[in-house]
Amino acid sequence: MPKDGTMLNGIQYFIEKTPIMLLDEVMGYYIVFQNEKDLRDIEITAKKLFEKKGLYAKYNFSDIIHVSPAMKECIKTARTVSLTDHTVLITGESGTGKELLAQSIHNYSQRNKMPFVAINCAALPESLLESELFGYESGSFTGAKKSGKLGLFEQANGGTILLDEIGDISPHLQSRLLRVLQERQIMRIGSDRMINIDTRIIAATNRDLVSEVDKGNFRRDLYYRLNVITLRIEPLRNRREDILPLISNFLGPKYNQISDSDKKLLSSYNWPGNVRELENAAIHYNTLSAFPGCLTNPPHSSSEAGKASNSTDILSVESSILKIIMENTQLYHGIGRMQLNTQLKFMGIHIGDSSLRNVLQDLQEKGLITKGKGRSGTKITEVGIRKITEK
Incomplete structure (x- = not known):
């Protein structure tokens, strides 16, 4: 919106003044008067449309409950970064609240009246993600809409796009994303025309991207394009001061019913699932007036998150994982990591996302499973089936 304004006949106008150039010489100016009320009405209409489509950020920095120095420093940096248009990379374990921080950055920025996607x-x-991000032209592929489709980068134009789990994208999409970051241009699938975009990019990941770069899984040049400003959210076990304020918010009035021993238990547990797991524990308490059993049977080693939270050793954990994968292996697809972790929790095995990745990587190196991208998921091999049936 133009900044300069003037009053004419009792009406406030914003003024845009643009020079008319001829051979590097200013020949004159053209001036556009915009009624302030009309612009405000357009803003309100656009905001309602974004909210209707879900293209808006719900949370602000004030919604992030914290008392720990680590989170205070993180939010202080995030507030400063919000006022720029720089690319931001948010890192942290699963469940720490990376999207909450991204939404807060958007709402604190000058782009807050524009879409958040x-x-x-x-x-x-991969194929579906590409069409979602970049859109496509009419008739680009079988099943494409006749009118084509606007991609998320275009839908977020003027606002912010959050690319969550950026460490999981394929090499092909990494190269396409690199151009977006370099040139601020996108090309729809099936088109030969570049489209300029004005979209702030925030990326988030629970992976160690430096390690992924060293392994050759993530492009080095893309990493440096993303890593302009990094915000790391510490896991809950490293900021235990935040546990009781968070559980108090989740439980509401019921917080006064929990005993001192329960508070001590909550504060000493490692929370491998971080704030998300803490919120689930609060839901469990609100429903059943008791905390989950995993809190009373914590992992043997309190120095590491993500280990099995019962007496089961790593071999039996691997065996359980193999059995779940075998039960979910079909001709064209297997089981995703999130679904696998959910089934493990139903069995009473609580393992962090990073630890599960390590176990799956070890099983793949042993030739017991194959890990695919996207819907293909993780599938068991003949060797893996023999290992289970031999027991």
């Missing part, structure tokens, strides 16, 4: 890059197969 978030997409989980690990939740969609």
Whole structure:
């Protein structure tokens, strides 16, 4: 919106003044008067449309409950970064609240009246993710809409896009994303025309991207394009001061019913699932007036998160994982990591996302499973089946 304004006949106008150039010489100016009320009405209409489509950020920095120095420093930096248009990379374990921080950055920025679009890059197969991000022209592929489709980068134009789980995208999409970051241009699928975009990019990941770069899984040049400003959210076990304020918020009036021993238990547990797991524990308490059993049977080693939270050793955990994978292996697809972790929790095995990745990587190196991208998921091999049936 133009900044300069003037009053004419009792009406406030914003003024845009643009020079008319001829051979590097200013020949004159053209001036556009815009009624302030009309512009405000357009803003309100656009905001309602964004909210109707879900293209808006719900949370602000004031919604982030914290008392720990680590989170205070993180939010202080995030507030400063919000006032720029720089690309931001948010890192942290699963469940720490990376999208909450991204939404807060958007709402604190000058783009807060424009769309906020978030997409989980690990939740969609490569082909679908590409069409969602970049859009496509009419007739680009079988099943494409006749009118084509606007991609998320275009839908977020003027606002912010959050690329969650950025570490899981394929090499092909990494190269396409690199151009977006370099040139601020996108090309729809089936088109030969570049489209300029004005979209702030926030990326988030629970992976160690430096390690992924060293392994050759993530482009080095893309990493440096993303890593302009990094915000790391510490896991809950490293900021235990935040546990009781968070559980108090989740429980509401019921917080006064929990005993001192329960508070001590909550504060000493490692929370491998971080704030998300803490919120689930609060839901469990609100429903059943008791905390989950995993809190009373914590992992043997309190120095590491993500280990099995019962007496089961790593071999039996691997065996349980193999059995779940075998039960979910079909001809064209297997089981996703999130679904696998959910089934493990139903069995009473609580394992962090990073630890599960390590176990799956070890099983793949042993030739017991194969890990695919997107919907293909993780499938068991003949060797893996023999290992289970031999027991």
